[in-house]
Amino acid sequence: MDFTNCYEEHLANLEILGRNKGTINNHIFYLNRIFDFLKEQGLSEIEEIEPRHIRRYIKATLDRGREKPITINKSTYILRSFFNFCVEEEIILESKNPIRHIKNLKQEKRVLVTFNDAEVTRIINYYNDNSYTDVRNKTILMALFDMGLRASEVCGIKNSDVTQTGVLIRGKGSKERVVYISPIVRKQMKKYERFRQNRFKKRQPTEYYFLSQHADQIFRSTINKILDTACKNADIRPEVRASPHDCRHYFAQKQLRNGIDPYSLSRLMGHYDTSMTNVYLRGISDADIVERGVQTSPIMDLKGQIKWGNKIKDNRPLLEKKTK
Numbered sequence: 200m201d202f203t204n205c206y207e208e209h210l211a212n213l214e215i216l217g218r219n220k221g222t223i224n225n226h227i228f229y230l231n232r233i234f235d236f237l238k239e240q241g242l243s244e245i246e247e248i249e250p251r252h253i254r255r256y257i258k259a260t261l262d263r264g265r266e267k268p269i270t271i272n273k274s275t276y277i278l279r280s281f282f283n284f285c286v287e288e289e290i291i292l293e294s295k296n297p298i299r300h301i302k303n304l305k306q307e308k309r310v311l312v313t314f315n316d317a318e319v320t321r322i323i324n325y326y327n328d329n330s331y332t333d334v335r336n337k338t339i340l341m342a343l344f345d346m347g348l349r350a351s352e353v354c355g356i357k358n359s360d361v362t363q364t365g366v367l368i369r370g371k372g373s374k375e376r377v378v379y380i381s382p383i384v385r386k387q388m389k390k391y392e393r394f395r396q397n398r399f400k401k402r403q404p405t406e407y408y409f410l411s412q413h414a415d416q417i418f419r420s421t422i423n424k425i426l427d428t429a430c431k432n433a434d435i436r437p438e439v440r441a442s443p444h445d446c447r448h449y450f451a452q453k454q455l456r457n458g459i460d461p462y463s464l465s466r467l468m469g470h471y472d473t474s475m476t477n478v479y480l481r482g483i484s485d486a487d488i489v490e491r492g493v494q495t496s497p498i499m500d501l502k503g504q505i506k507w508g509n510k511i512k513d514n515r516p517l518l519e520k521k522t523k
Contacts, residue, residue: 200244200245200246200290201243201244201245202234202237202238202243202244202245205245205281205284205285205290206230206234206281208284208288209226209230209280209281209284209285210223210226210227212284213226219351219371221351222371225273225277226277226280226281229273229274229277229278230277230278230281232274233256233274233278236255236256236259237252237256240252240255245285245290245291246291246295248297249297250297250298250300250301252297253275253278253297253298253301254301257271257275257301257304260274261304267306267307268303268304268305268306268307269306269307271304272303272304272306275298275301275303276303278298279298279301282296282297282298282299283296311448311452312436312438312439313439313445313448313449313452314344314435314439314441314445314446314448314449316453318433318434318435318436318439319344319449321433321434322340322344322426322429322430322433322435323337323340323341323344323429325428325429325432325433326340326429328390330394331394331395331397331398331412332412334387334390334391334394335391335394335395335409335410336425336429337387338384338387338388338390338391338409339353339409339422339425340425340426340429340446341383341384341387342384343422343426343443343446343447343450344446344449344450345381345383345384345450346366346378346379346380346384346450346467347378347446347447347450347451347454347467347468348368348378348447349370349371349443349444349447349469350419350422350423350443350444351419352368352369352370352469353409353417353422354407354409354416354417354418354419354421354422355368355369355407356368356407356408356409357406357407357408358406358407358408359406360408361380361388361408362380363380363385364379364380365377365378365379365380366378366380368469370469371469374469376466376467376469378467379467395410399414402414419443422443423442423443426441426442426443426446427441447468450468451464451468454467
């Protein structure tokens with residue numbers, strides 16, 4: 200079967216599985232680029248592709264020097280997803296899967312540099328409480344920093360998802376999770392809800408929680424602009440990218456510093472496992488680790504039971520004391 204037919208069937212399957220638009224667009228981008236390379240190698244049928252062709256693509260991409268191993272591994276991951284689909288649909292045999300023995304490139308371990316507490320405070324405080332837009336923007340920023348949400352997840356919150364104590368989040372891969380609402384964020388959300396009701400009392404808004412000036416759902420570009428404007432006026436260090444995802448990084452590292460276990464953090468963030476949590480752990484300094492170690496010292500809980508400064512009575516025999 201030729202590339203085009205398999206490619207179209209794969210994309211249709213992703214839609215059936217409920218993959219989000221961003222995921223599907225990534226598959227379109229990387230698969231088109233890989234298939235263009237393979238066509239240059241004189242290939243047009245799926246059955247013709249061998250491991251050596253995949254390795255040639257990886258080497259050619261490395262030789263161009265424009266992409267880091269993490270990006271090349273992403274394209275390999277997508278290609279692996281494509282060929283697994285071909286095996287499942289019996290287009291090729293598992294034994295003929297050309298990518299099953301292809302290993303990922305070694306990636307440089309990333310140390311995430313994200314916002315500090317002072318920067319977060321200045322970012323949130325940039326917006327005041329004098330208008331609907333400012334109250335909404337401040338509420339969005341507090342949700343990003345305190346709940347660890349993705350920008351797309353903030354946009355997708357509906358009124359029916361919000362309770363007094365938590366928010367139902369629909370994340371990647373159509374997976375749902377519940378995140379907490381802390382008292383400080385709950386207070387700000389109540390204020391936003393009052394301003395929103397007053398702002399749109401003569402108009403029927405949509406079902407979404409965060410609304411534009413015209414009572415419509417907001418988009419990721421709006422959140423990017425909200426954060427970018429605040430960061431430009433908050434004296435952010437140049438090494439911090441200052442993107443919505445960096446708010447998520449701040450959330451993860453602050454939660455780890457405050458003592459949350461990696462598994463619970465993964466659940467809150469909507470990760471499938473704790474591997475991504477390990478990346479956040481690398482961003483925590485040795486000083487923070489030492490401080491946490493002191494706080495969780497195994498015998499600190501026994502300090503009230505351990506005797507200090509009392510001379511222990513010597514019960515050795517008298518002869519042993521004299522011959523010492």
